[in-house]
Amino acid sequence: MRKWIYWLVAIAALAGLQASLKGLIGAYNYQIVILVGINIILAVSLNLINGVTGQFSIGHAGFYAVGAYASASVVFYGGPSIRAAVAFLPAMAQDGVLLLMGSFAAAITAGLAGLAVGIPSLRLRGDYLAIVTLGFGEIIRVLILNLDVIGGSRGFSGIPQLSNFFWVYLAVLITIISIHNLVHSSYGRAFVSVRDDEIAAEAMGVDTTRIKVMSFVISSMFAGIAGSLFGHYTMYLHPNSFLFTTSFNIIIMIVIGGLGSIEGAVLGAILITIILEVFREFGAMRLVNFSILLVLIMLYRPQGLLGTWTLFKKRDRAAPAN
Amino acid sequence: MGILDIKACTKRFGGLVAVKDLNMALQPGDLYGLIGPNGAGKTTIFNLITGVYAPDEGSIELDGTAIHRWKPAAIARLGMSRTFQNIRLFQSMTVLENVKLARHMRKKQGLFDAIVRTEKLKEEEKEVEHDAYELLKIFNLDTRAHELASNLPYGSQRRLEITRALATKPKVLLLDEPAAGMNPQEARELMRLIQWSRDQFQITILLVEHNMQVVMGVCEKIQVVDYGETIALGSPREIQGDPKVIEAYLGGA
Ligand SMILES: Nc1ncnc2c1ncn2[C@@H]1O[C@H](COP(=O)(O)OP(=O)(O)OP(=O)(O)O)[C@@H](O)[C@H]1O
Ligand SMILES: [Mg+2]
Numbered sequence: 001m002r003k004w005i006y007w008l009v010a011i012a013a014l015a016g017l018q019a020s021l022k023g024l025i026g027a028y029n030y031q032i033v034i035l036v037g038i039n040i041i042l043a044v045s046l047n048l049i050n051g052v053t054g055q056f057s058i059g060h061a062g063f064y065a066v067g068a069y070a071s072a073s074v075v076f077y078g079g080p081s082i083r084a085a086v087a088f089l090p091a092m093a094q095d096g097v098l099l100l101m102g103s104f105a106a107a108i109t110a111g112l113a114g115l116a117v118g119i120p121s122l123r124l125r126g127d128y129l130a131i132v133t134l135g136f137g138e139i140i141r142v143l144i145l146n147l148d149v150i151g152g153s154r155g156f157s158g159i160p161q162l163s164n165f166f167w168v169y170l171a172v173l174i175t176i177i178s179i180h181n182l183v184h185s186s187y188g189r190a191f192v193s194v195r196d197d198e199i200a201a202e203a204m205g206v207d208t209t210r211i212k213v214m215s216f217v218i219s220s221m222f223a224g225i226a227g228s229l230f231g232h233y234t235m236y237l238h239p240n241s242f243l244f245t246t247s248f249n250i251i252i253m254i255v256i257g258g259l260g261s262i263e264g265a266v267l268g269a270i271l272i273t274i275i276l277e278v279f280r281e282f283g284a285m286r287l288v289n290f291s292i293l294l295v296l297i298m299l300y301r302p303q304g305l306l307g308t309w310t311l312f313k314k315r316d317r318a319a320p321a322n
Numbered sequence: 323m324g325i326l327d328i329k330a331c332t333k334r335f336g337g338l339v340a341v342k343d344l345n346m347a348l349q350p351g352d353l354y355g356l357i358g359p360n361g362a363g364k365t366t367i368f369n370l371i372t373g374v375y376a377p378d379e380g381s382i383e384l385d386g387t388a389i390h391r392w393k394p395a396a397i398a399r400l401g402m403s404r405t406f407q408n409i410r411l412f413q414s415m416t417v418l419e420n421v422k423l424a425r426h427m428r429k430k431q432g433l434f435d436a437i438v439r440t441e442k443l444k445e446e447e448k449e450v451e452h453d454a455y456e457l458l459k460i461f462n463l464d465t466r467a468h469e470l471a472s473n474l475p476y477g478s479q480r481r482l483e484i485t486r487a488l489a490t491k492p493k494v495l496l497l498d499e500p501a502a503g504m505n506p507q508e509a510r511e512l513m514r515l516i517q518w519s520r521d522q523f524q525i526t527i528l529l530v531e532h533n534m535q536v537v538m539g540v541c542e543k544i545q546v547v548d549y550g551e552t553i554a555l556g557s558p559r560e561i562q563g564d565p566k567v568i569e570a571y572l573g574g575a
Binding site for chain 1: 372374393394395396398399403404406410411412413414415419422423424425426427429431433435436437438439443446447450486487490
């Protein structure tokens with residue numbers, strides 16, 4: 001019961017902010033806030049497979065792209081008939097229904113892609129996942145470049161704008177809470193056991209392949225949702241938004257924040273998004289500055305800004321590890 | 323019929339025959355000792371039983387089911403649990419979480435329960451935590467339940483591994499040199515605890531040691547291997563006087 005009250009309060013707060021935020025902080029900052037939210041979803045979801053489960057995926061942008069294009073396609077091509085079916089609703093609610101359907105399609109498509117990539121590569125030991133996800137990201141990009149129905153190399157334009165602060169941050173909340181709950185369940189212990197010692201995990205009856213695939217698919221599904229929110233905010237998609245550097249930036253977010261910590265992933269996403277925006281002024285020097293900053297952080301905080309610190313765990317009572 | 327039946331098992335690593343034509347039969351409730359000098363093949367036998375390796379020849383049955391082609395997790399689910407000679411705890415988990423993990427394979431919660439934290443999940447977590455504490459108390463680890471496993475002293479880590487293995491509720495428990503690195507006093511106490519656990523939980527235990535003295539007091543039946551082959555099998559008294567055993571141990575030392 002209390003749970004539902006919290007959700008109602010959160011939704012009311014988000015709706016209130018939605019109405020006033022743009023006026024308060026201006027269109028430019030509003031856009032950054034949206035971008036931060038989307039990157040939080042990407043970082044927190046990647047952290048599940050890379051941080052909590054200890055595997056190394058470097059193609060998160062691929063699933064982000066799959067979700068973005070899947071949702072945009074559903075809404076672009078199916079939108080009119082869906083709207084007709086819910087014509088009795090006010091326009092804003094119709095937008096919501098469309099976005100939910102698009103995001104649902106995005107989650108399913110990205111999850112299936114995760115399954116297709118994960119099953120063959122996670123069965124094998126070692127760093128196959130890294131190689132395969134890297135390849136996958138590129139394959140998806142090239143595939144989209146050559147698919148004319150979704151814009152090909154011209155980009156996909158004319159996507160209806162459906163997402164906004166309200167939806168993005170509702171998704172942020174849902175992502176953080178879902179993954180936090182998952183990590184603190186029996187599945188979460190299984191994820192960590194695979195990261196810590198696969199042989200011992202198997203000996204304790206944990207089907208390690210299954211657990212890895214599960215973590216990877218869930219992670220991919222959230223990346224897909226992030227993609228949906230992105231496309232329906234920018235109204236335009238181009239394969240260049242999903243380059244290897246996009247995957248790389250998400251990895252940086254979780255490493256900077258402290259691999260394995262949800263709070264770290266959130267902090268990392270906020271910091272890196274803002275830094276990349278601020279450094280835009282430096283033009284060509286942007287990447288140089290960015291890299292120097294990363295090197296400095298890693299020199300002084302090799303365990304990430306938050307390390308394995310977490311807000312909720314009793315683990316904190318433990319003596320400091322040394 | 324035995325609870326664990328190994329028939330004519332052979333395992334080769336390239337040219338090396340680590341286990342040769344091994345036969346072993348454990349009856350329910352046995353506390354069975356497997357001893358032998360360094361490199362005799364004891365750990366390899368454990369790895370065969372638990373599915374880490376598949377035997378090149380022969381068969382292994384747990385409670386009547388042939389398991390020698392199964393994956394380790396499937397064998398564990400059927401009721402086999404183990405500890406490792408080189409302790410393998412989940413280092414970044416707390417003592418309590420290590421024990422709770424052992425219940426993952428019996429979980430009733432689904433992904434949905436986990437993600438939305440249903441009442442069903444909360445109840446199960448409470449039950450699992452309660453059971454884990456009960457076990458930790460037995461092994462005198464409950465006061466350190468919230469410390470990271472890696473922060474425990476060596477002897478406690480060994481006891482935690484046994485606790486974790488027991489938490490899977492096994493039919494057969496394999497212990498690979500559980501007293502290694504302990505002083506004689508600690509080793510004796512641990513052996514008593516192992517004996518007590520066997521009776522309390524009504525399980526079958528296969529105990530590997532290379533220190534003969536440690537097992538003599540607790541095991542009713544002992545099998546001695548050397549260079550992968552069984553050289554003696556019998557009661558502690560019979561083993562102690564066996565010339566082949568004496569030879570193997572003196573030769574090995
Ligand atoms: N994976 C492997 N690859 C190659 N050889 C191996 C492997 N595992 C074990 N061996 C060899 O098999 C033989 C038996 O080793 P095993 O570890 O089973 O002995 P052990 O009886 O457990 O010895 P210890 O008392 O030292 O633990 C040794 O010669 C060892 O070097
Ligand atoms: Mg050994």
